[in-house]
Amino acid sequence: MFRVNTALDSVSLRRIIVGQHFYYPKMSQQHQEQGQSAKKGPSPKPRGHPRDSPDVRISKSLSYLLRHGAEKAGLNIRQDGYAKVSDVLANPMFRDVTFIHLQDIVKRDQKSRYHLLFEPQTLESACTDVWWIRANQGHSIKNIELDLQLIESASEIPMAVHGTTRQAWNLIATQGLSKMKRNHIHLAQDVPGSGVISGMRNSSQILIFVDVQKALDAGIRFCLSANGVVLTEGNGDGFLSPEFFLRVENGNRTPLQGWEGSGPIVLAPLVQANIKVDDVVTDGAQPENLLS
Numbered sequence: 001m002f003r004v005n006t007a008l009d010s011v012s013l014r015r016i017i018v019g020q021h022f023y024y025p026k027m028s029q030q031h032q033e034q035g036q037s038a039k040k041g042p043s044p045k046p047r048g049h050p051r052d053s054p055d056v057r058i059s060k061s062l063s064y065l066l067r068h069g070a071e072k073a074g075l076n077i078r079q080d081g082y083a084k085v086s087d088v089l090a091n092p093m094f095r096d097v098t099f100i101h102l103q104d105i106v107k108r109d110q111k112s113r114y115h116l117l118f119e120p121q122t123l124e125s126a127c128t129d130v131w132w133i134r135a136n137q138g139h140s141i142k143n144i145e146l147d148l149q150l151i152e153s154a155s156e157i158p159m160a161v162h163g164t165t166r167q168a169w170n171l172i173a174t175q176g177l178s179k180m181k182r183n184h185i186h187l188a189q190d191v192p193g194s195g196v197i198s199g200m201r202n203s204s205q206i207l208i209f210v211d212v213q214k215a216l217d218a219g220i221r222f223c224l225s226a227n228g229v230v231l232t233e234g235n236g237d238g239f240l241s242p243e244f245f246l247r248v249e250n251g252n253r254t255p256l257q258g259w260e261g262s263g264p265i266v267l268a269p270l271v272q273a274n275i276k277v278d279d280v281v282t283d284g285a286q287p288e289n290l291l292s
Contacts, residue, residue, distance in 0.1 A: 046093055059105055061093045063113060066135040081134035081144050082117060088133060099131070111198040112136060112227035137199075137225035140181045148223035148231065154213035158267040160187040160222070160230045163204025169248075173259075177208065177240040179233060185240055187222075187230035190267065191253070199229035206256070209246040209265045220244070 047064050048057035065088065070077045073091055077083045089097060106114045117132040137146065151157060162177055162185070172178075179185045188199035191207055212222060215232070220240065222232045234240040247261030255264075 055105055055108075058094065058097060058101075059109065059113070062088070062102075062105070062133075063135060063138070065091065065093070066114070066133065067138045068140045070141060077134075077141065077144070078132075079143060079145050081139065081146055082132035083134065085116070085131040085133050102133070106133070113138075113198075115226060136227040137184070137186070137229045137231060139183050142183070144183065146225065148225060151212070151222040151224060151230070152216070154211075154216065155268070157189050157212065157224070157230060159189060159265055160210040160212045161189075161191055161200070161265070162187050162208040162210065163192070163200035163251075164206050164208065166205045169206045169208075172208070173242060173248075175239060176242050176244075177234065179238045183233070184231035185234055185238075187232070189228060189230060192251070198225075198227045203251075205251045207249045207251065207253070209248070209261070210240065211244050211246045215240065215244040218244070 046057040046061045048060040052060070065073055065075060066077070066081070066083065069075075070083065075083055075087055075091065085099060085102065088094065089099065089102065094102075103116065106116050113135055115134055115136055117134070119130045119132060121130060139146075154160075164172060177185050186199045187210060192200065192202045192204060212230075216222065220232055220235065222230055225231055232240060245259065245261075247263075247265055248256040248259035249265075250256060253264070255261075
């Protein structure tokens with residue numbers, strides 16, 4: 001479900017900026033101890049491949065927990081997708097993860113998958129520092145209503161492209177793109193090779209370019225997530241029909257026979273740049289093989 005926020009300024013990550021350095025309010029000792037004290041018993045295996053670095057496996061575990069596994073793990077998650085950091089760190093999967101380590105993973109994630117939020121409490125009886133974290137998109141958890149920016153014209157984004165595998169394309173070519181178990185179909189605003197692309201795996205073998213304006217005119221809604229991923233719920237059945245495919249290419253940018261469209265797709269100038277993306281820290285380097 002879309003919850004459209006045309007301003008995206010109702011909440012923001014509170015921080016002090018000095019030059020290019022970011023300083024965050026500290027998590028209280030009480031919260032850190034709560035998270036550490038709950039980490040008892042055998043630690044479940046982190047997600048990801050054993051050959052992945054420890055930070056990549058932590059990020060994949062975090063992605064799964066916040067996008068899909070909160071209910072199974074007994075994690076309380078707000079309707080806007082945020083969970084308390086202290087609750088997340090209390091999960092045995094994050095036995096060895098400190099708050100500072102978590103901040104570093106969020107900050108260095110090139111695709112800005114996560115957002116940390118600091119909400120000071122005004123009541124004297126309440127804790128004075130509450131940190132929250134959410135995944136910016138990619139949820140299969142129902143009833144999560146993210147603050148998304150409504151796209152009203154195709155001119156507001158340079159392009160919308162979905163990356164997939166050759167095997168999956170055989171079905172997509174006939175039935176269209178499906179949101180499957182997720183809440184949205186994910187589209188990127190550029191193709192691999194042009195930098196880090198949120199919303200698409202770098203290993204995509206097939207690139208499906210979407211005619212956003214045609215779909216908008218047909219009543220399909222599109223929104224932009226805080227980390228720049230174009231999202232759509234598709235039609236009433238959760239599909240984006242092939243009639244809205246502009247062109248389909250192989251991963252090397254050569255056209256797929258029968259799906260050449262009107263020619264190569266290039267970045268379009270933004271005629272109406274009114275999309276305000278949430279402020280997320282993304283400096284630093286991070287491995288590219290995390291979940292998209």
